[in-house]
Amino acid sequence: MPEVTINRRSALLGAAAVPLAASLATTTNSLAAAPMQSGGGTPFARFKTGAFEVNTLLDAAVTRENPQNIFGINVTPDEFKTVSDNNLIPTDRTRFYFTPTVINTGSELVLFDTGLGDNGGNIKGALAGAGYTPDQVDVVVITHMHPDHIGGLMSGGAPTFPNARYVTGAVEYGFWTKEGAEGGGGELVSKLVKPHAEKMTFVNEGEAVVSGITAMEAFGHTPGHTIYMIESNGDQLVLAADLANHYVWSLAYPEWEVLFDMNKEAAATQRKKVLGMLASDKIPFVGYHMPFPALGYVQAREGGFQYVPASYQLQL
Template identity: 50%
Template sequence: MTLLTRRAALAAAAALPAATLIPATVARADAHASGPAQPKARGAALGDMTVTALLAGTATREGNMQETFGMNVDAETFAAASRDAFIPTDAAQFFFTPTVVQSGENVILFDTGLNAAGITGALEQAGIAAGDVTHVVLTHMHGDHIGGLMNEGAPTFANAAYITGQAEFDHWSGTDNEGFANNVAPLAENMTFLGDGDEVAPGITAMAMFGHTPGHMGYMLSSGDESLQITADMTNHYVWSLAHPDWEVRFDMDKEAAAATRRSVLSMVASDRIPMLGYHMPFPAMGYVEAAGDGFRWVPESYQLML
């Protein structure tokens, strides 16, 4: 008999969400959850737009997850919620999922992942070259969203215009953050800044979702009578911060504001039955939200948005 170690069992279990949610039409990666994942792409139709989730990276993290996702609740409460969701408390699978929207002649990329290789590989699987991207929109400036902006000192998306929130840019430009200095600052002269309610392009509207960072933005996509909400890092985990929006998350810079934003946005997408695409949701990162008790429940998209 072959005995499975706990580490191997965790890695195998953590790989399942990505493997089980990818349609047969999407190329699969080898199931090595703890190593570099092969890029994946999952397209969806939204009126006249094509919205594609891009799995630019995934990684297993081990440790006490309560210290990251449940800072203001006791261990028993955190363990009970995890057990009810069939997930461990000492490991998590992290997904990094930028989005590309094709609308008319525009090819608009939202966030760039951890590095240039990850995002360009995912785009290639979607049939898009880096030179095809017309706009790069940064929801915020944490390293896993800006890491793919530069490639060996040169812009990865040489033909693109760059767009980000004014409040977000102003905050990071006033720091000595290395990621900002290396990846964002070199592109500053080519950046356009926007605020809550401004349009990136027809049918693509910025929405303030402050808290995770000082100027964190989501984007509402609308085409015809169909809509989809890009939420970026408004919520970082489908159980620990979506089902329990008041739980404090270590990554949130203003924890009180982030919790208020989660309640507001999740209530909106749930009541309006709008599909949501979240950067850290299990790939393909698209789904629906329904109210459940004092929180919400994540309902993964199955085939409703398939091309």
């Protein structure tokens, strides 16, 4: 028996030494050998809100394990599994999309959030896909100051958008730059946001960035998390930033606690309030972490909401 084992191993090693392509060529030469493609994907999507041209930009997408620890930290594993099974999604992993939006109002190019930056983001590539260069961006709006939203403000130590002015929530900026914020994420804000302070203005509830783009305070995910109502020629769109970050777990169950919500109760209250408005007024929204192209509608259902991905409703 030992000899058999040795012979078998030798045979296997011998086979392994043959280049894979050569061994395939002898057996599959009648098949087209197109390579498997694991990457790819569309880096931007374009649609209209009134006269505004809106582009969602895929900055990055990553897979994370153990999603219950992120999206359902106050429910039982059984409940999490049942809901996931019923919605045909796995419980061992989830996919995060990072989706800045750029809006051409006809007079200004306004970018909302900047992606992961030097940490794996591709904001410049996605912008280029949509037909724009960083120096064409007139206004950069920051919804909140988590790393995946401010990461692209600087590239290689220089401003990514050299001609832009900047807008963010007054409460958000105050929180991350107050004394003692260093060490809790404040150091990243110092590095990426503060260099633009002289070109930055601050908005509160109901104040405009430009005509047709209005701040809506939705505090909870962060202390000054701000979303935006886009209005043009009677059409509306809400840029909901990180209001609700999973299309099933956070929409169907807005009270499920989310790891990254700094004030979990306030975040749940905002989810119910804003999603309720989107559902009753039939307003489409862009969710920063929704499955790309990150554009959808909301319908009310028992205890929560249902995400309805947009198809062609808003296409040019």
